[in-house]
Structure formats: structure tokens, C-alpha cells
Amino acid sequence: MGIVLNDRCYPDVDEISVTEDNIDVVSFLTEWFDDREYVVGHTSGSTGTPKKIHLLKSDMEASARLTNEFFGIDTDSVLLLCLSPNYIAGKMMIVRALLAGANLLVVKPSSSPLKEINRSVDFAAMVPMQVQESLSDSVTRNKISYIKQLIIGGAAVSSTLESALSAFPIRCFSTYGMTETVSHIALRELNTAYSGYKALGNITFSQDDRGCLCIHAPHLSNTFFITNDIVRLSGKTSFEWLGRFDNVINSGGIKLFPEEIEKKISELIPDKRFYVTGVLDERLGEKAVLIIEDQNWTQEKIASFMKEVRFILSPYQIPKEIRFVSNFRETYSGKIIRENQE
Structure with a gap:
């Protein structure tokens, strides 16, 4: 051959x-x-x-x-x-x-x-x-x-x-x-x-x-x-x-799929990497938290983002918190590692 x-x-x-x-x-x-x-x-x-x-x-x-x-x-x-x-x-x-x-x-x-x-x-x-x-x-x-x-x-x-x-x-x-x-x-x-x-x-x-x-x-x-x-x-x-299955967030009895949320909001964060994960919450059991690979968002930008996201996501899907990190960890093949958040 x-x-x-x-x-x-x-x-x-x-x-x-x-x-x-x-x-x-x-x-x-x-x-x-x-x-x-x-x-x-x-x-x-x-x-x-x-x-x-x-x-x-x-x-x-x-x-x-x-x-x-x-x-x-x-x-x-x-x-x-x-x-x-x-x-x-x-x-x-x-x-x-x-x-x-x-x-x-x-x-x-x-x-x-x-x-x-x-x-x-x-x-x-x-x-x-x-x-x-x-x-x-x-x-x-x-x-x-x-x-x-x-x-x-x-x-x-x-x-x-x-x-x-x-x-x-x-x-x-x-x-x-x-x-x-x-x-x-x-x-x-x-x-x-x-x-x-x-x-x-x-x-x-x-x-x-x-x-x-x-x-x-x-x-x-x-x-x-x-x-x-x-x-x-x-x-x-x-x-x-x-x-x-291992990423599903059970928030107040509602199952949330992080990947579905990420796809919907990707147009609002076109130039930065991000992911959605679940964090323990006393009232909801778990809450959806958005993690963004950036350190330069102002309070005004955060407020504008949260206003826009309400037109894209259902009330249950809206992240209850946004956190920022300098760099994501990656797998050997370059995939983002979804870190456990506390």
C-alpha cells in the first residue's frame, strides 16, 4: 500500500x-x-x-x-x-x-x-x-x-x-x-x-x-x-x-444542563473561555455559577451581561453568581477542566 x-x-x-x-x-x-x-x-x-x-x-x-x-x-x-x-x-x-x-x-x-x-x-x-x-x-x-x-x-x-x-x-x-x-x-x-x-x-x-x-x-x-x-x-x-450526566446541576429540584446554558450564552461572551458549574447552596441544594477566564470585567459589564442573559435563559438557568479566574486548567488534549467550586 x-x-x-x-x-x-x-x-x-x-x-x-x-x-x-x-x-x-x-x-x-x-x-x-x-x-x-x-x-x-x-x-x-x-x-x-x-x-x-x-x-x-x-x-x-x-x-x-x-x-x-x-x-x-x-x-x-x-x-x-x-x-x-x-x-x-x-x-x-x-x-x-x-x-x-x-x-x-x-x-x-x-x-x-x-x-x-x-x-x-x-x-x-x-x-x-x-x-x-x-x-x-x-x-x-x-x-x-x-x-x-x-x-x-x-x-x-x-x-x-x-x-x-x-x-x-x-x-x-x-x-x-x-x-x-x-x-x-x-x-x-x-x-x-x-x-x-x-x-x-x-x-x-x-x-x-x-x-x-x-x-x-x-x-x-x-x-x-x-x-x-x-x-x-x-x-x-x-x-x-x-x-x-456528571455535570448536571440539581437546583431547587430542577435539573440544569451546563452545556445547554453555555451554548445559549456563548454569543454574549464570544472572546473568552467559560463554563457553568454547580456550587452547593443552602436554599437550592446547588446553584448555577458562571466561571469566566478573565479578570477585567467591570461592575457595569457584569450588570449589562446579567440584563441581557435574562432574555436568553429561563429563570432557573440564569447563573446565580459569576466568578473570574486568570487561567483554566486543561486536560492533556486541551479540554477545559471543570474545577469543583466551593
Whole structure:
């Protein structure tokens, strides 16, 4: 099987000259073509320290075929790899290109990966921060249009970012999946009438007694997964994501989903990172508190924000307090760690 990197075909991984930009790609390819049935991966660390996991190559191939079929990826396609191959999203971009015989453009992972791109790309994967940075930079903003199909994963896509992408003639999707499911198993097309995720291939969904998503994935060696994601099912092949079970705030007997609140208020805090969490409260049991990564809000700005938020949120959802911190802690993969507040 040939390897096509940056417009050049290599008959063997040993033929590839190792550079600072492709060293992790070459390392993965070496592992991919060895005699073992698996490659070593790591979970994202969203709920703690990343764990080492063995990913079967047969499962990775099955996952890649689903994606390639959905997006029409073939030997004529150009794919962009701007994510680290140390995590599942980057690994799977390489596998998709290998199986399709597609041309894989490799750029060093950064917050603004399109700076060196000056050509059309059929398929790319980014995290929300990379998309936001690309849109904010005058040099790279119009380069978003070079990408025909873009998947965005690793964190939630804010309503502000989704709206900004609607100005460009590209198909954009938010992904749902995890390392254990070998990348995404469902996609939500942005800026369309339906706000839910739709299954790929023959994947189906159900719920446990907590209302959390259960995944039935016949294409994988492990065919059943129980998640901590609370969802609203629409039949067996689609769902709306409501939030994490472990993040739910029980305030005065009302269940609040922080992620739902965050999406609604994202347009009011477009340039700062933030999250909503629950804090113990004598009267309510728990109260919703907004944590913002900033130290420069004046009392006037806080008052203005609280006035605007009343038009967006229900009375129960409105944060009872706003707290400010200088810097959020992050997981190994760059996700915000929701600190317990007292």
C-alpha cells in the first residue's frame, strides 16, 4: 500500500524523510505497518488522567471506511492533517487517507493551521479553537473556503462559531465519538434545520435508566458502549445531546444542563473561555455559577451581561453568581477542566 504525503507517493514508510513537522506521522505509520494487531492510543483525559488503550487496526479500518464512504473520500481526494497523531482524531485522518489512497497534507498542529495552505482540500478535521482562530485571522479567514468538508470535534461548537461558519460555502459537521469508539460514530451537520446527531453506517442508539446514550456499533469488535452523555433520542439512529450526566446541576429540584446554558450564552461572551458549574447552596441544594477566564470585567459589564442573559435563559438557568479566574486548567488534549467550586 503506497503512502501519499504532501503530493508525494512513498512505497514504504522507510522512504519518508523525517522532519519536525512529520515526525509524529512517521512514528504512527511505523507502528501501523508493524506486525502487531493494534496501535497504542490514549483517552482524551476529559474525566481524569489519559489512559493507555490498545486500538485494534481492524477497528480503525472499519471506522475509516464509514467516514470515507459518507464523505466520498477516494484516491482523488486531498485530506488535511492538522491534529496531533498522538490522539485518535489525528491517527484516524492518517488511516482514512491510507485506505482511500488519498493525498494527505501534513501541517504541524497549531491554533491556526491554515496559514501555509494555499490549495483546495476535500476533507479536514479541526477542534473548535483552530476554526475560531482561523476565522479571526485576516490571513486565514478566507482560506476556510478552501475546505470542502470540515468536521469539528474535541469540544462543543458554540452557536457563535456555528453562525460564523454559515457565511462560507462549505459543509461543516460537529462530531460525536470517543477514543473507545475509534473516533466519531455520529455527525451533526451545522447550520441545518435538525440540531441532532445522526449515526454513521449501521450504528444505532438506545438509553440506559439515567437517560444516557448507549451505542450499538456492529462494525467494531466491541459492539456496545455505555456513555455518561444525557441525550434525547429521535428514533434509533439520531439524538440530541443535552450534556454530561456528571455535570448536571440539581437546583431547587430542577435539573440544569451546563452545556445547554453555555451554548445559549456563548454569543454574549464570544472572546473568552467559560463554563457553568454547580456550587452547593443552602436554599437550592446547588446553584448555577458562571466561571469566566478573565479578570477585567467591570461592575457595569457584569450588570449589562446579567440584563441581557435574562432574555436568553429561563429563570432557573440564569447563573446565580459569576466568578473570574486568570487561567483554566486543561486536560492533556486541551479540554477545559471543570474545577469543583466551593
